[in-house]
């Protein structure tokens with residue numbers, strides 16, 4: 001593995017954060033067969049390398065392979081991903097092949113194309129994991145994704161809903177893990193650059209439109225960071241310190257709280 005290409009401090013930083021997440025949320029256990037969803041972006045590459053680095057020194061054993069869903073656009077060159085992984089000795093599977101076409105076909109007014117696309121891609125990956133005996137699917141969402149998703153749901157959907165670092169998937173079979181929960185986006189950007197991994201674009205016309213809301217939230221957080229440098233870490237921490245009694249909550253919970261406090 002090309003870990004020697006990573007600056008020591010950088011590799012220490014990312015493995016420390018990922019190791020902490022694994023411990024805090026019980027993400028990886030002995031004997032796990034982990035399928036890393038590798039889109040070819042900086043985040044999924046960082047996730048894969050972080051897990052590979054930790055694998056070498058973990059007291060438990062687990063298997064790692066990677067899967068890429070072919071979006072079906074001419075620009076999406078998954079061959080370069082396969083070549084890089086062959087050099088690293090990591091098993092790589094390419095599945096799907098018509099996701100962009102499916103999105104174009106099923107997209108309705110008001111639907112976010114990337115959310116729809118991500119649902120299709122997850123469907124392909126869940127099925128593949130089930131058929132190949134992989135019990136965990138690792139996704140490359142990092143701390144900033146966790147925070148932005150919470151803000152997006154709050155601002156545009158009126159709900160306090162984010163992502164979970166460990167979740168039984170919709171198919172009730174696979175477990176989805178997100179070991180980069182404590183890793184900042186700037187760290188994945190640095191790591192991908194250091195590793196000189198091939199970064200692949202979707203090559204899809206939906207890209208600009210679909211990401212505009214997320215870009216806006218990103219901009220908002222960057223502006224707040226000027227006055228509150230820890231705002232993202234604080235929001236992430238807030239996702240674990242929820243004071244239900246001081247929210248509107250649902251009526252059932254309120255009734256329980258009233259009984260408990262009387």
Ligand code: SF4
Nearest residue numbers: 113114117202204207
């Ligand atoms: S831009 Fe969005 S819809 Fe298009 S391929 Fe990428 S994730 Fe899918």
